[in-house]
Amino acid sequence: MDLFTCDVLVVGGGGAGLRAAIAVAEEYPRLRVAVISKVYPMRSHTVSAEGGAAAVIKASDSLDAHAYDTISGGDWLSDQDAVEAFVKEAPEEMLRLEHWGCPWNREPDGHIAVRPFGGMKIERTWFAADKTGFHLLHSLFQTTLKYDAIERYDEYFVTKLLVDDGRCQGVVAIELSTGQIRAITAKAVILCTGGCGKVFPFTTNANIKNGDGMALAYRAGAPLKDMEFVQYHPTGLPFTGILITEAARSEGGWMLNKDGYRYLQDYDLGTPTPKPVLRSMELGPRDRLSQCFVKEQEKGRTLKGPYGDYVHLDLRHLGEKLIDTKLPFVRELCLKYVGIDPVKEMIPVRPVVHYMMGGIHTDIHAATPLKGLYAAGEAACVSINGANRLGSNSLTEILVFGARAGKAAAAFAADQKGASPSLAAQALDEHRRLEESFLRKRGGKERIAPLRAEMHKIMEESAGIYRTETALKEGAGMLKRLQERFQDLSLDDPSYTFNTELTAALELSYMLDVAQTIVQSALERRESRGSHQRSDFPQRDDERFLAHSLAYRVEDNAPRIEYRPVTITRWPPGKRVYGR
Amino acid sequence: MPSTVALSVARYRPEQESEPTFQTYEIPFRKDWVVLDALNYVKDTMDGSLSYRWSCRMGVCGSCGMKVNGTPKLTCATFLSEHMPGPIRIEPLDNFPVVRDLVVDLTDFVRKLKQVKPWIVRKEEKPLAEGEYLQTPAELEAYKQFSMCINCMLCYSACPIYGLEPSFIGPAAIALAQRYNLDSRDQGASERLKLMSEDDGIWQCTFVGECTEVCPKHVDPAGAIQQYKLSGATQWVKSLLLPWGTR
Numbered sequence: 113m114d115l116f117t118c119d120v121l122v123v124g125g126g127g128a129g130l131r132a133a134i135a136v137a138e139e140y141p142r143l144r145v146a147v148i149s150k151v152y153p154m155r156s157h158t159v160s161a162e163g164g165a166a167a168v169i170k171a172s173d174s175l176d177a178h179a180y181d182t183i184s185g186g187d188w189l190s191d192q193d194a195v196e197a198f199v200k201e202a203p204e205e206m207l208r209l210e211h212w213g214c215p216w217n218r219e220p221d222g223h224i225a226v227r228p229f230g231g232m233k234i235e236r237t238w239f240a241a242d243k244t245g246f247h248l249l250h251s252l253f254q255t256t257l258k259y260d261a262i263e264r265y266d267e268y269f270v271t272k273l274l275v276d277d278g279r280c281q282g283v284v285a286i287e288l289s290t291g292q293i294r295a296i297t298a299k300a301v302i303l304c305t306g307g308c309g310k311v312f313p314f315t316t317n318a319n320i321k322n323g324d325g326m327a328l329a330y331r332a333g334a335p336l337k338d339m340e341f342v343q344y345h346p347t348g349l350p351f352t353g354i355l356i357t358e359a360a361r362s363e364g365g366w367m368l369n370k371d372g373y374r375y376l377q378d379y380d381l382g383t384p385t386p387k388p389v390l391r392s393m394e395l396g397p398r399d400r401l402s403q404c405f406v407k408e409q410e411k412g413r414t415l416k417g418p419y420g421d422y423v424h425l426d427l428r429h430l431g432e433k434l435i436d437t438k439l440p441f442v443r444e445l446c447l448k449y450v451g452i453d454p455v456k457e458m459i460p461v462r463p464v465v466h467y468m469m470g471g472i473h474t475d476i477h478a479a480t481p482l483k484g485l486y487a488a489g490e491a492a493c494v495s496i497n498g499a500n501r502l503g504s505n506s507l508t509e510i511l512v513f514g515a516r517a518g519k520a521a522a523a524f525a526a527d528q529k530g531a532s533p534s535l536a537a538q539a540l541d542e543h544r545r546l547e548e549s550f551l552r553k554r555g556g557k558e559r560i561a562p563l564r565a566e567m568h569k570i571m572e573e574s575a576g577i578y579r580t581e582t583a584l585k586e587g588a589g590m591l592k593r594l595q596e597r598f599q600d601l602s603l604d605d606p607s608y609t610f611n612t613e614l615t616a617a618l619e620l621s622y623m624l625d626v627a628q629t630i631v632q633s634a635l636e637r638r639e640s641r642g643s644h645q646r647s648d649f650p651q652r653d654d655e656r657f658l659a660h661s662l663a664y665r666v667e668d669n670a671p672r673i674e675y676r677p678v679t680i681t682r683w684p685p686g687k688r689v690y691g692r
Numbered sequence: 693m694p695s696t697v698a699l700s701v702a703r704y705r706p707e708q709e710s711e712p713t714f715q716t717y718e719i720p721f722r723k724d725w726v727v728l729d730a731l732n733y734v735k736d737t738m739d740g741s742l743s744y745r746w747s748c749r750m751g752v753c754g755s756c757g758m759k760v761n762g763t764p765k766l767t768c769a770t771f772l773s774e775h776m777p778g779p780i781r782i783e784p785l786d787n788f789p790v791v792r793d794l795v796v797d798l799t800d801f802v803r804k805l806k807q808v809k810p811w812i813v814r815k816e817e818k819p820l821a822e823g824e825y826l827q828t829p830a831e832l833e834a835y836k837q838f839s840m841c842i843n844c845m846l847c848y849s850a851c852p853i854y855g856l857e858p859s860f861i862g863p864a865a866i867a868l869a870q871r872y873n874l875d876s877r878d879q880g881a882s883e884r885l886k887l888m889s890e891d892d893g894i895w896q897c898t899f900v901g902e903c904t905e906v907c908p909k910h911v912d913p914a915g916a917i918q919q920y921k922l923s924g925a926t927q928w929v930k931s932l933l934l935p936w937g938t939r
Binding site: 154215415448 | 705706707708724728735736739740743745746747748749750751753755769781791792793795797798802805806809810811812815818820823824825827829832835836837838839840841842843855868872875877878893898913
């Protein structure tokens with residue numbers, strides 16, 4: 113087996129991974145940094161982010177205001193030291209992107225323009241029309257090309273972390289074009305593999321978002337934190353789950369029920385006004401808006417469609433000019449995918465799984481408890497997002513914590529000696545596992561798609577917007593049986609060349625592990641907080657649960673859940689108030 | 693509309709076949725399905741061995757470009773209903789080596805992208821403490837269109853020059869070079885121009901505009917190439933004094 117080597121290995125080529133790689137190249141030019149990704153970096157899911165990225169820039173704004181919005185938005189589960197570092201470093205990171213060519217929208221005088229966003233008290237969302245993630249990712253990717261120190265392994269699928277002597281020292285990966293299995297050793301590894309929306313059936317997430325990095329870390333013994341917190345975005349297109357950005361509401365769009373009524377006013381989110389008001393009505397936080405949809409549905413005030421119930425997002429009063437300059441992608445997506453022109457017609461929308469607040473447990477420097485292993489972006493949980501992320505904080509998070517991860521991993525790598533001699537043997541074992549369990553396996557009667565559909569059903573029924581003890585317990589049991597059935601998987605494709613059936617099987621196994629942590633963490637959190645709503649425990653319970661859950665892997669069993677306290681610096685837990 | 697449709701899909705498994713073949717799958721027709729949904733249906737229920745790339749399913753990641761009935765398309769944005777009653781022929785993009793089935797090798801593009809220096813080139817960096825480079829909405833507008841490229845490779849598949857002259861930098865990379873040339877923050881235009889004027893392909897481009905026609909994001913690479921020719925021709929005469937085509 114070929115053994116490649118580098119100093120810092122970044123797994124994942126989205127925004128967090130590329131930012132981390134640049135941080136290594138800039139701060140430690142003598143180190144060799146490599147980005148390994150199962151897709152070409154510009155295909156990463158950062159590309160789909162639409163609305164914008166938050167950072168304080170206006171004189172009327174303040175770091176404390178951004179911190180307070182983030183912490184109250186997160187229902188006080190955010191670690192406040194992490195939030196303070198985040199809001200402080202955010203403006204500089206955004207400026208850096210500007211210097212790297214990101215085409216941010218501008219004021220007439222040439223300064224950066226900002227737009228309002230849900231749950232934010234002041235306009236602080238930088239945007240590049242409604243393709244902010246696309247521009248951010250391409251700007252970052254193109255900028256990485258100027259650093260010769262950054263190597264890339266494009267279309268390599270990571271199957272295992274190499275751990276020896278209590279230290280993460282690299283990965284095993286399949287080179288997709290040839291099927292060759294390679295070991296890549298490194299003095300530090302950074303996981304920037306994104307979230308895992310694909311464990312749910314209806315999601316804005318791309319096909320590649322299967323919790324790869326989360327599962328890799330979890331299998332290597334690192335805990336997954338706050339996995340019960342799953343964000344439903346209130347405005348997804350039925351059937352495809354394509355996201356209609358929150359910017360559509362921040363520019364003035366209305367949420368209407370079947371009677372054309374702005375129903376959010378019935379749920380303590382403020383009173384309707386013709387112009388948008390910050391932290392009010394349609395600019396409330398995502399968790400609350402998604403929960404309102406379910407309440408409307410229960411009252412029979414949603415509309416019925418072939419792909420389930422929906423409500424309307426009405427942009428017609430904004431006019432063609434504003435839509436074309438600020439929301440062109442919304443119009444393009446609606447026209448292309450549902451044949452609706454938002455200039456003239458209302459958009460059908462429903463809540464859709466969008467983002468994982470939880471992820472690999474890291475400290476404020478992006479370090480996981482496993483030595484040599486770092487994580488950043490949606491794959492990680494620092495946590496700044498707490499129980500509910502505010503829109504436009506995630507793009508900023510990938511920059512701030514991507515950079516932090518790069519610097520911390522590089523500093524660690526600079527002090528390390530070479531790889532343990534035992535890694536080659538570990539890599540050979542992994543090679544054998546991939547052959548025996550998948551490519552050269554005989555027998556087996558289960559197929560990928562039905563198992564995946566079963567997982568989707570379990571997750572939607574047990575870990576959706578509202579959860580109960582009974583449903584979660586049942587879900588946990590069913591996931592365990594699904595894990596057993598996975599052992600009996602059979603593949604059609606024995607090829608070594610670009611075998612996407614093999615990668616789909618590996619992704620399914622990642623998702624099953626991650627799904628178990630979501631359900632078990634949700635089962636044991638017997639309170640309601642942010643996006644985690646328990647019908648049987650409707651109140652927030654700070655006495656028992658002002659704490660992060662940590663899910664540890666237990667061989668052949670449900671994960672073990674432990675808790676660690678939330679870091680409170682200056683904002684003691686209070687009531688979340690919107691619209692008044 | 694009929695209830696089913698036949699997909700005729702190009703297959704190539706190098707371990708198994710020396711030449712590409714076609715395989716037909718009869719799948720249910722649904723009016724809200726795009727071609728990619730149909731391929732996923734095949735993969736999930738009929739034949740797990742079919743390989744293709746896809747990811748976002750919203751026309752922005754650029755992974756799922758293939759030829760549909762002979763035309764390069766994003767399969768996530770191409771409805772079956774546009775091609776009824778079928779059969780619908782699905783093939784890998786032209787002008788790239790085929791790795792497997794519908795998957796093509798993009799190595800050449802990625803190398804060329806780097807060559808055109810698609811990043812902000814500055815003689816002197818402005819310190820972050822001094823804030824942003826000012827750029828008016830009009831200055832943003834000047835390059836915005838060329839910044840919309842999703843690297844989906846449909847333009848390379850459609851380009852008659854790239855088909856004949858693989859050394860040609862090609863439409864998307866040239867459009868991206870021009871994206872930076874036109875950016876008021878950038879000072880690298882002359883470096884890029886030098887590279888471009890050494891590329892025979894640019895001069896062979898006849899402005900037929902196949903690339904612009906197939907571009908799903910209205911980037912207009914043909915326009916970028918024409919702009920280059922204009923500025924390149926001036927530079928060529930001025931600085932190199934070499935006849936066109938000799939090198």
